[in-house]
Amino acid sequence: MKAKTFRVRKDDKVEVLAGKDKGKVGKILKIDKKRDRVIVEKVNMVKRHTKGNPYSGQQGGIVEKESFIHVSNVAVICDACTKATRVGYRYTEDGNKVRFCKKCNEIIK
Secondary structure, three states, X not given: OOOOOXXXXXXXXXXXXXXXXXXXXXXXXXEXXXXXEEEEOOOOEEEEEEOOEOOOOEOOEEXXXXXXXXXXXXXXXXXXXXXXXXXXXXXXXXXXXXXXXXXXXXXXX
C-alpha cells in the first residue's frame, strides 16, 4: 500500500477553510496520516476534564487544548503573496523536488 502524502507539513502556516474556526490562521503542530487530520495552533479548541495526580504533581481541572481538524479544511499560506493557496510540486535544476505556490509561482520553504 502506498504511503499517503499531504501537501501540508509540520510548522506550515495554514488558514482554516471550513468549520467553526473558518478564516483563522495558525501553525501545524501535528499530522495524523492514518486519519487524514492535523492539529493547528489555537484552532478547534476543546475543553477536557482531567483528574489530578498528586504523585506526578499534575493538577486536575478543565484544560483547554487543540483538537484535530481534517486536512481538506486547511490551505497553506504562501510567504511571498501572503494568501491561502493550493500547492504544486516541481523539480529544480539540481533534481530536488520542491513545493510551489499556484498563485504566484514562488517556492514554499
